[in-house]
Amino acid sequence: MTVCRLYLITPPLGLADLDAFAPRFAAVLAAGDVASALARVAPGSAGDSKRIVARLAEIAAAADVALLVENDARLAPRAGADGAHVAGAGAELTQALASLHPERIVGAGELRLRDDAMSAGEAGADYVMFGEPRPDGYTPPFEDTLARVDWWAEIFQTPCVGFAGTLEQAATLASAGADFVALGDAIWRAPSPEAAAAEATRRIGAAASARA
């Protein structure tokens, strides 16, 4: 049985955005089959990251969704988050695994080489992520993301997350065997984020079961 679920990536948030974002976040979590969400903190708001993450973690916990923090393993336990998403397969990942496993989740993203992805998997990362926008804003072409997910899902057991820019891409990744599909702007910039989350859930569910 093939299952594919949603992995949400929040927009970069500052403290000032929080009051507007929190209810929308809760509504989206309620509308779709969301497994986890990655909380991103806006550049310049690092000092508020604990407050931002803690607020989202509370909402996520109520919805039984795992909330992850970005590139800051030490923040996760302090802010009540369920884990961390770290860049690369190097020292950051090793340290995050050492300090958070096995109680919390550790995922690896920004993997530039196949070797990096395989090393992350062997090191014990809970998932590898392909195709997400990089910190400089560059998003790898979707066909590359699809090829990576396709390659990974066939031979490796570590779950993989593919980033989709549209709901159509989300369905394509689910067909290719992604365990999770990551969505960011495709949800938050939709006319109705809740409707988009529900629609994404429907599409990836159909695509994944067609595969099985």
Added chain:
Amino acid sequence: MRRRWLFPALAAALPLAGPAFAEDDFSAPFTLSHPRPVEPDAPLPPTPGGPAPDIAFGAFQRGYYLTAFREATKRVADNPKDAPAMTLLGEIYRDGLVVRQDLVEAARWYRLAAGLGDKNAQFQLGVMLLEDGEAKDKVVARGLFEKAAAQGHAGALYNLGVLAIQGDDSAKPDFAKAADYFKRAADAGDDNGAYSYGVLLRDGKGVPLDTALAAAWLKRAADGGIIAGQVEYAIMLFNGIGVERDETGAAKIFKLAAARKNPIAQNRLAHLYLIGRGVPQDIVQVALWHSFAKAAGIEDAELDAAIAHLTPDQAKQVRELERKQMEF
């Protein structure tokens, strides 16, 4: 709690938690365990009313080597018989973490801790002695491994198996003894031990030949990420030896080991693409995997001939896939 809920498949995929001192060395089936960070004698998170948390080891594990060094030094000063703290100091000196690397100092701490019965120190000191390569050191190293093995140290058991196969002036290679050590290492969680025991069972060396049992142990090694084990298990799976034949399953494991740069797996995968068994026939994939295996030193005239007449478009695809395999 939500962790379990997020990744329902994880429970099956995770139990690779055993000691993993695997070197991806396809050429030498029996290589010595490499040193690795020590393990705490007690689990880290303290239970209420239980022993105090091991701050030094915890800091070490998280990469805070200075804290670890300070804590361990303090502990040894407070208690001259604190063997785990001494082992930690040995570790820090050996790897040159926050202090200048000093193998003499490392050996001194290991020796102190080993004398107090610390199995991790006994193991690490044994490995250091073997790396020196002197014959008399090997005898001492074996003695240390035996002490650690008596306390169930998986790496020490595995190394004793390797030493039994190597033999020396006083003893001929003893495969029966090696098999026993490897099995015990495997039972203690060492996947290299599972691999080596599986190979001995498959070849009937030191143990009665038993292909079904061999396949089971090699599968365990393969699942534990031992690449050589993946190759051997995939070969058995493909040929239906000791396990029900599964060509597609075998091809999948070859793909995994080939991606991990094992030349034998790359060569076998090229052949599978050539004959179209376990994978669809695909001459571009033949050329791709043959080129990697060949670059690693595996000559294969049959594959050379098979890809001698690629079209320019196919050759271009091969180059593109080569690039992707390296970069992404």
